[in-house]
Amino acid sequence: MKTFREGLGLFALSFKEVWIADKTYFFFNLLMLIAIPFQMNASIYLGSALINDLSSPNFEFGGVLRLIVLIVGMELAVTVLGQLQQKFNLAFTEKFSLRQKTRLLDYYYSIDLVEKENPSFHGRAQFNEFALSKIESNYQSFLSLASLLVSISLSLYLLRNLSPAAMICLLAVCVARGMLELKTIRNRVEVTNVLQTSHRTYGYLYQLLSNFTAHKEMMVNQAYPFFKKLWLERKREAFELQYGLEKKTIVFVTISKILSGLFKLGLAVLIIYYIYNRKLTIGDYMAITMAAPLIESNILNLFNLGGKFYENTSYLRLAGDMLSAGGGDAGSRGSVIGEIQSIAVRNLSFRYPNRTENALNGIRLSIRKGEIIAIVGDNASGKTTLVKLILGLYPPEPGSVFYNQTDLNDIHLPSVWNQVSAVFQDFSKYELDIRHNIALSDLKEIHNDQRLYELADAFGIANIMLPERGLETQLGYLTEDSINLSGGQWQRIALARALFKQASLVVLDEPTSAIDPNSELELLNRLLDASGEKTLIVITHRIGIAANVDKIVVMQNGEIKEVGSHSDLVHAQGYYFDMWMKQKELYNKQEKEVAYP
Numbered sequence: 301m302k303t304f305r306e307g308l309g310l311f312a313l314s315f316k317e318v319w320i321a322d323k324t325y326f327f328f329n330l331l332m333l334i335a336i337p338f339q340m341n342a343s344i345y346l347g348s349a350l351i352n353d354l355s356s357p358n359f360e361f362g363g364v365l366r367l368i369v370l371i372v373g374m375e376l377a378v379t380v381l382g383q384l385q386q387k388f389n390l391a392f393t394e395k396f397s398l399r400q401k402t403r404l405l406d407y408y409y410s411i412d413l414v415e416k417e418n419p420s421f422h423g424r425a426q427f428n429e430f431a432l433s434k435i436e437s438n439y440q441s442f443l444s445l446a447s448l449l450v451s452i453s454l455s456l457y458l459l460r461n462l463s464p465a466a467m468i469c470l471l472a473v474c475v476a477r478g479m480l481e482l483k484t485i486r487n488r489v490e491v492t493n494v495l496q497t498s499h500r501t502y503g504y505l506y507q508l509l510s511n512f513t514a515h516k517e518m519m520v521n522q523a524y525p526f527f528k529k530l531w532l533e534r535k536r537e538a539f540e541l542q543y544g545l546e547k548k549t550i551v552f553v554t555i556s557k558i559l560s561g562l563f564k565l566g567l568a569v570l571i572i573y574y575i576y577n578r579k580l581t582i583g584d585y586m587a588i589t590m591a592a593p594l595i596e597s598n599i600l601n602l603f604n605l606g607g608k609f610y611e612n613t614s615y616l617r618l619a620g621d622m623l624s625a626g627g628g629d630a631g632s633r634g635s636v637i638g639e640i641q642s643i644a645v646r647n648l649s650f651r652y653p654n655r656t657e658n659a660l661n662g663i664r665l666s667i668r669k670g671e672i673i674a675i676v677g678d679n680a681s682g683k684t685t686l687v688k689l690i691l692g693l694y695p696p697e698p699g700s701v702f703y704n705q706t707d708l709n710d711i712h713l714p715s716v717w718n719q720v721s722a723v724f725q726d727f728s729k730y731e732l733d734i735r736h737n738i739a740l741s742d743l744k745e746i747h748n749d750q751r752l753y754e755l756a757d758a759f760g761i762a763n764i765m766l767p768e769r770g771l772e773t774q775l776g777y778l779t780e781d782s783i784n785l786s787g788g789q790w791q792r793i794a795l796a797r798a799l800f801k802q803a804s805l806v807v808l809d810e811p812t813s814a815i816d817p818n819s820e821l822e823l824l825n826r827l828l829d830a831s832g833e834k835t836l837i838v839i840t841h842r843i844g845i846a847a848n849v850d851k852i853v854v855m856q857n858g859e860i861k862e863v864g865s866h867s868d869l870v871h872a873q874g875y876y877f878d879m880w881m882k883q884k885e886l887y888n889k890q891e892k893e894v895a896y897p
């Protein structure tokens with residue numbers, strides 16, 4: 301009952317979506333729903349009357365001509381309508397796919413980042429696009445179902461002269477063939493579900509193998525044969541699954557065809573018997589021989605459609621979250637905050653949904669306006685997770701993160717992001733021009749050339765610009781005159797972007813990881829100078845940077861180990877002191893080696 305209700309709900313959804321996308325298409329399809337079965341069955345009926353007239357010794361020429369004109373006229377009308385339908389289909393397909401793609405993008409944008417980063421979401425996301433294509437298919441299937449029912453009723457009327465036993469036989473064969481069809485479809489749905497995962501794996505491996513950037517590491521590691529072998533293995537596994545399905549399908553189809561052949565033989569014998577005993581007119585004979593195969597294929601299609609509903613419903617169910625999503629209003633409620641005066645983190649713990657251990661435990665931290673904070677610590681100690689929670693990119697527990705003494709959960713998140721600039725470790729490299737790459741953080745200032753050139757100079761970007769293009773120099777690979785940048789150059793662009801926005805909080809996660817050591821210190825000092833009144837949080841593995849900041853937060857295993865200024869922590873001779881000494885020794889050693897090789 302629940303499945304039935306769910307199926308009905310998904311139907312309603314399909315109808316609604318098609319109706320919203322294109323009303324003309326919606327109505328036209330309804331018209332065709334009646335027109336096609338009516339024309340097919342009326343042609344058989346009129347054809348049978350025509351033959352009876354022609355075989356009568358005193359047929360009337362005018363009457364016969366009228367029948368012929370009617371048959372041809374109806375066929376012509378349906379052909380013209382069919383052509384028109386193709387035209388409407390084309391326009392509809394474009395509109396519909398655009399609407400669904402937009403919906404999918406909005407949905408992906410609206411859900412929590414932590415959910416998006418979960419591998420299980422990636423698996424489901426594959427289904428979403430597939431499921432969207434099933435919305436229209438569901439609508440079409442419903443129309444076909446209605447059309448088939450009309451056609452079957454009309455055909456049954458045309459077969460009224462057949463004996464009840466023959467009718468039962470006809471229906472029994474159709475139902476048996478239909479059941480075989482259903483079995484094939486169920487089998488296909490199961491295999492498709494399994495194939496989705498295997499498709500993702502071999503799709504990834506194929507992308508890796510055809511990715512030119514990945515080739516250099518593959519060449520050095522001589523890993524190409526390994527990945528190729530893996531890809532071929534996964535491909536073969538998928539093919540074997542598919543092949544198994546096809547084999548079953550072939551068996552079902554063969555049995556179905558044999559049944560149909562036997563039925564046709566029986567029908568032929570029956571008709572000969574009727575004609576022999578003068579129980580049928582020639583017109584009746586024609587109507588039966590045409591209506592019986594029609595009814596057979598229509599009943600078969602009916603089962604086919606039943607299977608399709610089952611198939612569509614299962615895919616749509618898998619994409620249920622997306623279909624029921626109301627659209628991105630996450631974090632859009634709550635009060636609006638002005639300039640960030642303070643941030644307080646109180647007893648913040650956090651666990652990723654797919655992990656068993658907490659990434660953060662009982663974090664306490666307070667940040668005042670204008671402070672420069674460095675977060676240091678080992679890999680995986682929770683530094684990035686902490687800033688993502690502070691920025692509201694992951695949802696913190698209520699009562700654990702406060703901006704200007706207001707709980708982040710009660711704040712309109714975009715009003716926080718209006719005040720924030722951030723460069724993450726995996727910052728974006730936009731294949732746009734330099735102007736857009738820098739100004740994307742504050743698009744209303746995109747024509748502020750003076751500021752753009754100032755930042756380009758400050759971050760060593762000016763020399764990347766093509767002389768004739770300036771800020772309009774295109775980056776990436778999209779156009780022939782694009783230029784690609786080194787990792788460090790991309791990072792400079794990302795830093796310029798962060799500072800272009802007049803934000804009161806700037807968060808930089810490993811901001812100079814790709815910058816050469818000669819420029820690193822200068823660039824960092826420039827960053828610190830440029831921060832002015834801004835609050836700055838820098839995650840870094842370079843202890844040298846930490847020495848110049850107001851407060852250092854040392855993290856280990858998801859906890860804050862130490863907090864204080866550089867001199868406080870050096871005096872304390874704790875974990876930070878050890879880190880500092882190790883890096884200092886390393887630099888001294890390297891310096892000596894360079895000076896006295």
Ligand SMILES: Nc1ncnc2c1ncn2[C@@H]1O[C@H](COP(=O)(O)OP(=O)(O)OP(=O)(O)O)[C@@H](O)[C@H]1O
Binds near residue numbers: 659678681684
């Ligand atoms: N999206 C995620 N899903 C599940 N676990 C995650 C996710 N991101 C990070 N983690 C886990 O959370 C822990 C903390 O990771 P985090 O990225 O915060 O560390 P980090 O201190 O910034 O490390 P690094 O210095 O290497 O950048 C790690 O154990 C990591 O595996």
